[in-house]
Amino acid sequence: QVQLVESGGGLVQAGGSLRLSCAASGRTFSNYAMGWFRQAPGKEREFVAAIKWSGGMTYYADFVKGRFTISRANANSVYLQMDSLKPEDTAVYYCASARTGSIVVIASAYPYWGQGTQVTVSS
Numbered sequence: 001q002v003q004l005v006e007s008g009g010g011l012v013q014a015g016g017s018l019r020l021s022c023a024a025s026g027r028t029f030s031n032y033a034m035g036w037f038r039q040a041p042g043k044e045r046e047f048v049a050a051i052k053w054s055g056g057m058t059y060y061a062d063f064v065k066g067r068f069t070i071s072r073a074n075a076n077s078v079y080l081q082m083d084s085l086k087p088e089d090t091a092v093y094y095c096a097s098a099r100t101g102s103i104v105v106i107a108s109a110y111p112y113w114g115q116g117t118q119v120t121v122s123s
Contacts, residue, residue: 011122014123029075
């Protein structure tokens with residue numbers, strides 16, 4: 001079965017950096033887009049970034065442009081490099097695999113999800 005496992009979350013001061021990793025298995029991931037979403041307490045899950053596995057095209061939410069970078073490596077790893085972190089970036093971050101090879105920004109287009117990793121940014 002498809003499994004996505006995130007790691008790399010933690011506590012960091014404002015202005016700091018974290019690198020999230022997503023290890024994927026159980027699917028030919030090169031056929032599908034991958035995304036990162038986040039959910040803060042009391043808020044809905046929101047799109048952060050996505051990447052087309054084939055070709056590497058990326059797309060970002062406006063609030064992370066210039067600070068976060070999504071990338072992929074080999075056949076089953078996706079990363080989210082987060083720099084210049086702000087307290088408002090505090091959330092549980094989720095890795096997800098889309099049902100299509102095209103970049104999509106809505107959560108319902110992603111049938112497979114990891115368990116999430118907590119990112120906390122202190123001021």
